[in-house]
Amino acid sequence: MEARTVILTLGGAAALARELGMPAGEKAAGTIRAWAHRGSIPGEWMAAVSRAAARQGRPEINEAMLAAIAERRSLAARGLSTGSSGITAPPLGRLQRPCEPTA
Incomplete structure (x- = not known):
């Protein structure tokens, strides 16, 4: 799940802003949309957000x-x-070529 999906699952930007106790209005919803x-x-x-999800019966959305x-x-x-197995390096195509030794 991604942040956008979490926000939509919890009712969208305006609804989540209200649920979080943010001041009513476009600024709060805009903050959530920025997330x-x-x-x-x-x-x-x-x-x-985790507590809001729990109140809505969505325990899978938690802090972890x-x-x-x-x-x-x-x-x-x-x-x-x-x-x-954890963190991996970027694909080789994204690495710079090593410097060639000069004679």
């Missing part, structure tokens, strides 16, 4: 899952990925 666009929910909001989304986004931003 979706950025691809992760800020760490300081993960516990509140939100942290995993943030970690995947962070790794992707650095050109890394997580494989079944």
